[in-house]
Amino acid sequence: MAETVRVIGDTLPGADFNSPLLEVDGLHVEFRVRGERIPAVRGASFTLEQGRTLAVVGESGSGKSVTSQAIMGILDTPPAKITGGAVRLHGVDLLEQNEETRRAVRGNHIAIVFQDALSALNPLWSVGFQIGELFRVHRGTSRKEARLKAIELLDQVGIPDAKNRVGHYPHQFSGGMRQRVMIAMALALDPEVLIADEPTTALDVTVQAQIMRLLKRIQTERRMGLILITHDLGVVADVADEVAVMYAGEVVERAGIRDVFKRPAHPYTKALLRAIPRVDTVGQELEVIGGLPPNPARLPGGCPFHPRCFAAEDKCKTEVPPWAEPAEFHGSRCHFAEEVYADER
Amino acid sequence: MNAELGQADRGVDPVLEAKDLVKHFPIQRGVVVKRTVGHVQAVDGVDLKLYPGKTLGVVGESGCGKSTLAKLLVGLESPTSGSIKLQGKEIGNLSNRRMRPFRRDIQLVFQDPYTSLNPRLTVGDIVGEPFEIHPEVVPRAKRAGEVKELLDMVGLSPDHVNRYPHQFSGGQRQRIGIARALALRPQVLVCDEPVSALDVSIQGQVINLLERLQNELGLAYVFIAHDLSVVRHIADEVAVMYLGKVVEQGTGPEIYDHPRHPYTQALLSAVPVPDPDLRGQRDEIVLQGDVPSPIDPPSGCRFRTRCWKATDHCAEEVPSLDVGDNGTHPTACFYAEERDVTHAVK
Amino acid sequence: MGRYVIRRLLQALLTLGIVLFLLHYLTALSVQIRGNPALLFFGGDRTPDPGMLAQVERLYGLDNKCYERTGDPCLAPFVDRLQNFVQGDFGTTLNGNRDVGQLLAIYIPNTLRLFIFATITLVAVSMVLGTWAARHRGKFIDHTVRGTTILADSIPVFLILLSYVYIVAVPLTRWARDIWGTESFMGQVFRPNYNPDYPWTTIIIPGIIVGTVGLASMTRLIRASQLENLGSDFVRTAKAKGLKPLRITIVHVIRNSMIPIITGIGFLFAFMLSGAVLTEGVMGIPGMGRMIFQAVQRQEGNLVIVGLTVSAVVVVFVSLIVDLLYAVLDPRIRYE
Amino acid sequence: MSELTAPTPTAERQASLWSDAFRTMRKRPDVIIASLVLLFVFAMAAFPSLFTDQDPTVCFGRDAKQRPGTWFTGEHPLGTDAFGCDFAATLVHGTRPTIALALSVIVASVVVGLILGILAGYYGGWLDTLISRALDVFIVIPMLMGAVLILSLFRGRVSTDTLAETIAVPFLALSLFGWMEFCRYTRAATLETKNLDYVVAAKCLGASDRRIMFKHILPNAIVPVTAVVPTTIGGIIVTEAALAVLGIGVQPPATSWGVLLSKGTEWAGGGYVYLFAWPLGLLILTVFAFATFGDALRDALDPKLR
Amino acid sequence: GDESDVDGEGGGSGGTVNMQIGEIRSLVPGGSGESEGYRIMKNVYDGLVYYDRETGEPENLVAEDISSEDNTVWTIKIKDGLTFQNGEPVNADAFIRSWDRTALASNSLPLNYFFATFEGYAEMNPDPLPEDQWADPEVPEWAPIDVTHLSGVTAVDDLTIEVKLSAPFIGFPTMLGYEAFYPVAEECLADLEACEAKPIGNGPFMFEEPYDIESGGTAVRWEDYAGDMPAHIDAVNWKVYLEGDDCWADFLTGDIDVCRPTAADYENAMNDPDLESRHIQQDDPSILMLAFPLYDPQYQDVNVRRAISMAIDREGVANVVGPERFYALDQWVPESILGGGTHSCGEYCTYDPEAAAALLEEAGGWPEGEKMQIWVNDAADNVDIFRAIGDSISQSLGIEYELVTLDFPEFLATREEHGVDGPFRSGWSPDYNLNENYLEPIYGGGASVNDQGYENAEYDAKIAEAGSAATLDEAVALYAEAEAILANDMPSVPVFGERFNYFYTERLENVYVHPIYSGPGGDCELREVTIAE
Numbered sequence A: 001m002a003e004t005v006r007v008i009g010d011t012l013p014g015a016d017f018n019s020p021l022l023e024v025d026g027l028h029v030e031f032r033v034r035g036e037r038i039p040a041v042r043g044a045s046f047t048l049e050q051g052r053t054l055a056v057v058g059e060s061g062s063g064k065s066v067t068s069q070a071i072m073g074i075l076d077t078p079p080a081k082i083t084g085g086a087v088r089l090h091g092v093d094l095l096e097q098n099e100e101t102r103r104a105v106r107g108n109h110i111a112i113v114f115q116d117a118l119s120a121l122n123p124l125w126s127v128g129f130q131i132g133e134l135f136r137v138h139r140g141t142s143r144k145e146a147r148l149k150a151i152e153l154l155d156q157v158g159i160p161d162a163k164n165r166v167g168h169y170p171h172q173f174s175g176g177m178r179q180r181v182m183i184a185m186a187l188a189l190d191p192e193v194l195i196a197d198e199p200t201t202a203l204d205v206t207v208q209a210q211i212m213r214l215l216k217r218i219q220t221e222r223r224m225g226l227i228l229i230t231h232d233l234g235v236v237a238d239v240a241d242e243v244a245v246m247y248a249g250e251v252v253e254r255a256g257i258r259d260v261f262k263r264p265a266h267p268y269t270k271a272l273l274r275a276i277p278r279v280d281t282v283g284q285e286l287e288v289i290g291g292l293p294p295n296p297a298r299l300p301g302g303c304p305f306h307p308r309c310f311a312a313e314d315k316c317k318t319e320v321p322p323w324a325e326p327a328e329f330h331g332s333r334c335h336f337a338e339e340v341y342a343d344e345r
Numbered sequence B: 001m002n003a004e005l006g007q008a009d010r011g012v013d014p015v016l017e018a019k020d021l022v023k024h025f026p027i028q029r030g031v032v033v034k035r036t037v038g039h040v041q042a043v044d045g046v047d048l049k050l051y052p053g054k055t056l057g058v059v060g061e062s063g064c065g066k067s068t069l070a071k072l073l074v075g076l077e078s079p080t081s082g083s084i085k086l087q088g089k090e091i092g093n094l095s096n097r098r099m100r101p102f103r104r105d106i107q108l109v110f111q112d113p114y115t116s117l118n119p120r121l122t123v124g125d126i127v128g129e130p131f132e133i134h135p136e137v138v139p140r141a142k143r144a145g146e147v148k149e150l151l152d153m154v155g156l157s158p159d160h161v162n163r164y165p166h167q168f169s170g171g172q173r174q175r176i177g178i179a180r181a182l183a184l185r186p187q188v189l190v191c192d193e194p195v196s197a198l199d200v201s202i203q204g205q206v207i208n209l210l211e212r213l214q215n216e217l218g219l220a221y222v223f224i225a226h227d228l229s230v231v232r233h234i235a236d237e238v239a240v241m242y243l244g245k246v247v248e249q250g251t252g253p254e255i256y257d258h259p260r261h262p263y264t265q266a267l268l269s270a271v272p273v274p275d276p277d278l279r280g281q282r283d284e285i286v287l288q289g290d291v292p293s294p295i296d297p298p299s300g301c302r303f304r305t306r307c308w309k310a311t312d313h314c315a316e317e318v319p320s321l322d323v324g325d326n327g328t329h330p331t332a333c334f335y336a337e338e339r340d341v342t343h344a345v346k
Numbered sequence C: 001m002g003r004y005v006i007r008r009l010l011q012a013l014l015t016l017g018i019v020l021f022l023l024h025y026l027t028a029l030s031v032q033i034r035g036n037p038a039l040l041f042f043g044g045d046r047t048p049d050p051g052m053l054a055q056v057e058r059l060y061g062l063d064n065k066c067y068e069r070t071g072d073p074c075l076a077p078f079v080d081r082l083q084n085f086v087q088g089d090f091g092t093t094l095n096g097n098r099d100v101g102q103l104l105a106i107y108i109p110n111t112l113r114l115f116i117f118a119t120i121t122l123v124a125v126s127m128v129l130g131t132w133a134a135r136h137r138g139k140f141i142d143h144t145v146r147g148t149t150i151l152a153d154s155i156p157v158f159l160i161l162l163s164y165v166y167i168v169a170v171p172l173t174r175w176a177r178d179i180w181g182t183e184s185f186m187g188q189v190f191r192p193n194y195n196p197d198y199p200w201t202t203i204i205i206p207g208i209i210v211g212t213v214g215l216a217s218m219t220r221l222i223r224a225s226q227l228e229n230l231g232s233d234f235v236r237t238a239k240a241k242g243l244k245p246l247r248i249t250i251v252h253v254i255r256n257s258m259i260p261i262i263t264g265i266g267f268l269f270a271f272m273l274s275g276a277v278l279t280e281g282v283m284g285i286p287g288m289g290r291m292i293f294q295a296v297q298r299q300e301g302n303l304v305i306v307g308l309t310v311s312a313v314v315v316v317f318v319s320l321i322v323d324l325l326y327a328v329l330d331p332r333i334r335y336e
Numbered sequence D: 001m002s003e004l005t006a007p008t009p010t011a012e013r014q015a016s017l018w019s020d021a022f023r024t025m026r027k028r029p030d031v032i033i034a035s036l037v038l039l040f041v042f043a044m045a046a047f048p049s050l051f052t053d054q055d056p057t058v059c060f061g062r063d064a065k066q067r068p069g070t071w072f073t074g075e076h077p078l079g080t081d082a083f084g085c086d087f088a089a090t091l092v093h094g095t096r097p098t099i100a101l102a103l104s105v106i107v108a109s110v111v112v113g114l115i116l117g118i119l120a121g122y123y124g125g126w127l128d129t130l131i132s133r134a135l136d137v138f139i140v141i142p143m144l145m146g147a148v149l150i151l152s153l154f155r156g157r158v159s160t161d162t163l164a165e166t167i168a169v170p171f172l173a174l175s176l177f178g179w180m181e182f183c184r185y186t187r188a189a190t191l192e193t194k195n196l197d198y199v200v201a202a203k204c205l206g207a208s209d210r211r212i213m214f215k216h217i218l219p220n221a222i223v224p225v226t227a228v229v230p231t232t233i234g235g236i237i238v239t240e241a242a243l244a245v246l247g248i249g250v251q252p253p254a255t256s257w258g259v260l261l262s263k264g265t266e267w268a269g270g271g272y273v274y275l276f277a278w279p280l281g282l283l284i285l286t287v288f289a290f291a292t293f294g295d296a297l298r299d300a301l302d303p304k305l306r
Numbered sequence E: 001g002d003e004s005d006v007d008g009e010g011g012g013s014g015g016t017v018n019m020q021i022g023e024i025r026s027l028v029p030g031g032s033g034e035s036e037g038y039r040i041m042k043n044v045y046d047g048l049v050y051y052d053r054e055t056g057e058p059e060n061l062v063a064e065d066i067s068s069e070d071n072t073v074w075t076i077k078i079k080d081g082l083t084f085q086n087g088e089p090v091n092a093d094a095f096i097r098s099w100d101r102t103a104l105a106s107n108s109l110p111l112n113y114f115f116a117t118f119e120g121y122a123e124m125n126p127d128p129l130p131e132d133q134w135a136d137p138e139v140p141e142w143a144p145i146d147v148t149h150l151s152g153v154t155a156v157d158d159l160t161i162e163v164k165l166s167a168p169f170i171g172f173p174t175m176l177g178y179e180a181f182y183p184v185a186e187e188c189l190a191d192l193e194a195c196e197a198k199p200i201g202n203g204p205f206m207f208e209e210p211y212d213i214e215s216g217g218t219a220v221r222w223e224d225y226a227g228d229m230p231a232h233i234d235a236v237n238w239k240v241y242l243e244g245d246d247c248w249a250d251f252l253t254g255d256i257d258v259c260r261p262t263a264a265d266y267e268n269a270m271n272d273p274d275l276e277s278r279h280i281q282q283d284d285p286s287i288l289m290l291a292f293p294l295y296d297p298q299y300q301d302v303n304v305r306r307a308i309s310m311a312i313d314r315e316g317v318a319n320v321v322g323p324e325r326f327y328a329l330d331q332w333v334p335e336s337i338l339g340g341g342t343h344s345c346g347e348y349c350t351y352d353p354e355a356a357a358a359l360l361e362e363a364g365g366w367p368e369g370e371k372m373q374i375w376v377n378d379a380a381d382n383v384d385i386f387r388a389i390g391d392s393i394s395q396s397l398g399i400e401y402e403l404v405t406l407d408f409p410e411f412l413a414t415r416e417e418h419g420v421d422g423p424f425r426s427g428w429s430p431d432y433n434l435n436e437n438y439l440e441p442i443y444g445g446g447a448s449v450n451d452q453g454y455e456n457a458e459y460d461a462k463i464a465e466a467g468s469a470a471t472l473d474e475a476v477a478l479y480a481e482a483e484a485i486l487a488n489d490m491p492s493v494p495v496f497g498e499r500f501n502y503f504y505t506e507r508l509e510n511v512y513v514h515p516i517y518s519g520p521g522g523d524c525e526l527r528e529v530t531i532a533e
């Protein structure tokens, strides 16, 4: 695949190519359910450069999916409401654009791959139709041409016999194949940013390996920015360039891949790394993070991680920790970031 | 690292033994008279031995028949053929009523902590249900105490008896499920992916609990999972399943450090290791395609369609699960050969 | 697909056979308990000559002695009847000695017309209301729509009809005729009674009224299925593809919502037939519902059986069509 | 092992589906109003003498169709009916058969439907085939038609001495054609539930089929059934009225709302609107109350719809 | 003016009268036997006699002369030169072929019984074979009937018929205007199916298009009509109202010209000043009685029956179902019928609760705790009327009652086999205009035959005597005496005579309603009606 030439000004007026590709800055999202306000994302910030892979990790409910949907602008409002922050693509704050521009950005500039491909594909239309739809809506291609493009894409994502399979329906594909279809759909308009929201969680390890390989290949070929959302640190270690760790709606640590794994600066990251069972090591008892994941509607005061933290002190219960940078390009939201960073164990 | 486990216990009789276990689900058609047009060969000739106090891990990809095997072992499905012996007694084809006394000795822990607990019953009712079904185990008056004890044993506050399952988190619910399974003091616990639905941070708690209970109560586990790393931590012996058959069996180190079957090797190599330093350092085998349908499995070796070593021979003959000439543990492959995929090699 | 249809047809045939036998048994029981309907042939209060009565009984096949033994399933006449049905002979009525086949030819089209208008009304109104309510979920409009439809459903249809006939129809007709003339569409459409000279026009209003049966449940169904689809993952995907809301609704929501709606319509069909009994009675429409009701009243056993069998055939047929429509709409449902 | 004594989870949201449903419903104004209406109607059915002191069987043809007095006072506060009976008394005393019929039909239908549905869903096989076929057959015959058929079979065969005798035949006819919906719901719910892990768990513990059906499956199967019960009660009341209008159903001189309505419709056109309006008002109010209640219940029991 | 005058379409509706009609059974003479079929046939066919719309007496129409010496053998002379609408002559054969058809058992025609008094009837209506000769013991069998002609009827010449009855019957001519005795064309019998749809009559109206049983049809004036009672309007359109429907709403919109309001619409219609001048109110010869099962010991005392009769507040009951629609009846033969108007019931048909209670006391009172079962068929207003009657009896005598409602066939059957255990409904509409028709068919024949189980030798003798009286007047007087005997025995009590109230639209003039033969929904004499300009 050759270097893609694109005219961004058409769909995104005011784009500045000197700014980072995608910048999420202090994003706040809350849900209003039956009079209750649930802050799902509380000030998430990270940056993605072209051709890089940013992994967003965190346990279930930490706000990973909500963040990605906020970037895409596909949150249902209500119940969701973006209460603050900015999402800048080439320096343009998407949150301030009108609906039409945002629609143009979706698919064209940012695309997303969801976790459960079976439910994310409309069961009543053939995959060819669903992929071709993008060309027909955004590019005004004819039905026939769209089909040819769809075949081409299916071929690219490694679906054998794409010509015949283009008319099949989602249920006729296996899990891994469906995920490839999703990826083909996301790649259709050659976006600069691809968000993959747990693309392999529902898959077997052997298939997961196939899909991750595919994603990686495509990303390098197209020099896309990839946001990989997952809670599998093994996958992260395999593909990511940078990592953002989320806890209770916040990014609690952000650093390059080796830094995070070798010298985490946040107790949560540290505990998480220790808790993971590994194939290549044997330990009799697993280390665990005590307690329960936080309920976003009733977060504890101060640092939200303090009830489960091994390093917690009284200060953590009352004071919200500031963003600290114990090393260059290594940020952590912990009162004791330096200490944790320094402690190599 | 070889032969440190398993062999040592050969003097003891296994608590649970399955021989040539087969389960085929018929596929039926027809309005009034049903015709059988085919079979789902979910489990197709599996041999297992489980020794007291030990853990047998079963790994394999989705749909390879792990859950079916679990159901067969606890008597929820009756096998098409083969035998299952619990403490030397055949339980394979017993009627529901005749099976009942054996149920006290073998219990199941489910994968999904959200659907395995009746949302309309309190924790006390759920954990106490085994006593109602088997009233002879504990006299009525002592049941409440027993339930509290069980809750305490799995690390839940005994005050929680009057709560409903939805008031608990996933990990806590899984503990309730374990408490229920333990109520009758079984010898064997079959755990069907007990931690797959849990977050990494919670997963460890449940695994530790299971290990602790094994030490305290001398339980034997059949531990089913598709997460190989978890199995490695808990299992003494591991069986790798592919399409209803066990393709390789052995102790943890035998399987993980010295895998001989191509499928096991591919499986292990596909597990990502949370260490960025190992990126690109390991021997990576990426299989092509998906697991074939169990309705019409490939002839001969079932793995041959995805195997890089496959020859015509593989299509003609079914490889048996043998130790082989130069092998250390049973492997069902004509071209079994050790290959280390878990450690950095490059 | 072909095999599936054949299988379904066989199943339907079985059901119909059972229905037929049950009906036969019930009518036989009715003759056994209530006495011989042949008396009706002689009209009024007169006692017929026994010889004549016997003749008439013979004419209608009611002379079999099994009709005198309460509880006897009367198998021989049942077999006769089946044979006649197979030959296309549906017998005659007691009252008027009329060919039942010909009667059906008159009654069925009328009822079908009624159903056409009823279905159109039901689907159109509930579609609009359901979609509207789903759009404004939880808001005032949502509650209003639901309240109104429930209220409309709580008023028995025949009361709506009666009020229409007694109170509204006459002044409306007179008013319309003053403006447009008697023979115009408007001059006929409001007429309080069905008129065979205007078989379509005068059935519109009763059709619309029957169409309000089940409005609440249908609206609720549509609202629910739309809500479900609007919140589904594939709609989220569609949004992520940058599609316009209108396109999302048309391409990705409506077709998916059709499935429960079709089921609903399938069920409502049997329901409407009940509605037809009263509607046809009140509006003087010579249709199946009314025919069956009067046949039951007059102990026209044969007519009851034929009528209900026709209705059974329709219901079975509709459910078959519904199932086939599923397959058309939903590729996941494949019948080999 | 300190990590195993987990902190207390979300404490407030205790209670099960039912009390949860009850809680949501209690707050809705429409439910409150509907409940009041139903309470009033039930009171009328249970204690008619609280509402009127006249005997509905004392009728003088000469006094027929006296319109109500201006302020609903005088000997006949609501006037007299077409037979010269006190209309208020007829109306009040007509409530009992109506409500008794509706309730007995619903109880019978639900019980029959539940049992058959659970059996069919749980055991499957030929039992399921049999019950499903019966379902097919009964669904094919529309309820009203079936009721007409049964009712005409028993015309004049039963006396109307007691309440039970009055409603016996319509009860039979309506129940016979009323169980299918419940059976279908139950069967579907059973099929769904019986493969749920908690049912499998009970089986694994050695629970008997009866225990599984009644302890684990029934509570689940009963949810969709309960959700449609109030609405169905409304439907039965309407059907009873339809039967009365057709001249079958509860037979005069026993009264029910349906009987009153069928007379009332006749006279309303002739200017005696009150003969029509009162029973109609009561009927609509009651059916509407049931339907509203049912609607709310369905919402409450199916959180997806909220 | 009326709009339908303006839009001339479909055969010049300027002269078309729109009538309502019920469901008919047949349009070939002998096949209908109900009021609706007769209402069409009497305009399409000309019978031997036509009943005068004022006196109800038969006046010759096709017949030139009808005479008899002994009331047993009757000679009928037919007018010359009359034809059917297809040109066939109306002669003796035309009548004989019609009568033979109706009298033949295997044709199973409802009016078959009209010929029971003819000689030769028995041969054409044999009994089934003895049981041992049936092939299937379950199914009765008949020997084939080879007699196809009534032996009592002979054509003396082309225009003269001689009829031999099996017993003398003075009222014979009064029957002859009825449908059973109309002539039938040969062509009609050749293709009955076509004739059912498009009758070939000899009357002033003819069908050009087939009549449809569901939607009715239009009969136009037959221009070549040569008879004595021609029509004045161009055409008549019958619109069908099936059972349970009524024409009132359509009358109000002007789609129907003559209509009777439903019970509920009465009051409004009566009080409408607009309609007042277009209202016809007449007594209907239909009567309603409460009959007693004399075979039941409970009702064997005549005083019990009298007490019950006196306990019925007839005006009160009429008030329930519409005062204008019924009038209290105190005789067994209504006023409008030849020989009616005797008021034979007298004081016993007058409401007097005290006297009623006293009478009942005298007769031994009513058994404690027992309910009176009142049996009624469930059609139309019956249930209401008898409920009101029951209420009235119950208020006067303190007896509890219960209504047993059955549908018609079952009711008839139960009544007939004497399975009724309480007072029951007995209604009667005459077949012909003679008081005999109210007496003999209902109470004659002996206890085992009639529904009441009534038998009085004196009564039966009186009926027989009247049948063989020399003149009609004599016979009428003798029948009236029989009625008096009946009044004394009270096997039933008269309750109501019916009264019809017809309204017609402004377009019509000369609207007359036949007192005996008119439909339940509204009717008028179509040969006389005209349309206003």
Ligand SMILES: Nc1ncnc2c1ncn2[C@@H]1O[C@H](COP(=O)(O)OP(=O)(O)OP(=O)(O)O)[C@@H](O)[C@H]1O
Residues within 6 Å of the ligand: A031, A033, A038, A040, A058, A059, A060, A061, A062, A063, A064, A065, A066, A067, A079, A231, A296
């Ligand atoms: N529609 C919604 N209504 C209310 N709350 C919501 C909604 N969607 C998400 N949330 C809340 O937002 C929080 C973050 O959810 P999110 O889906 O982003 O988690 P996640 O990190 O993607 O978890 P997972 O790993 O399970 O996908 C959760 O606590 C959830 O309760």
Ligand SMILES: Nc1ncnc2c1ncn2[C@@H]1O[C@H](COP(=O)(O)OP(=O)(O)OP(=O)(O)O)[C@@H](O)[C@H]1O
Residues within 6 Å of the ligand: B025, B026, B040, B041, B042, B060, B061, B062, B063, B064, B065, B066, B067, B068, B069, B226, B294
């Ligand atoms: N009751 C059944 N009837 C027919 N086929 C069945 C039945 N139960 C399981 N199967 C089939 O048997 C095969 C093995 O299923 P099983 O549930 O044992 O797989 P598994 O290894 O547990 O997979 P997973 O990891 O997804 O839980 C599957 O192909 C499945 O479709």
Ligand SMILES: [Mg+2]
Residues within 6 Å of the ligand: A064, A065, A066, A197, A198
């Ligand atoms: Mg997520």
Ligand SMILES: [Mg+2]
Residues within 6 Å of the ligand: B066, B067, B068
């Ligand atoms: Mg499984």
Ligand code: NI
Residues within 6 Å of the ligand: A277, A278, A279, A280, A281, A282, A283, B232, B233
């Ligand atoms: Ni390890």
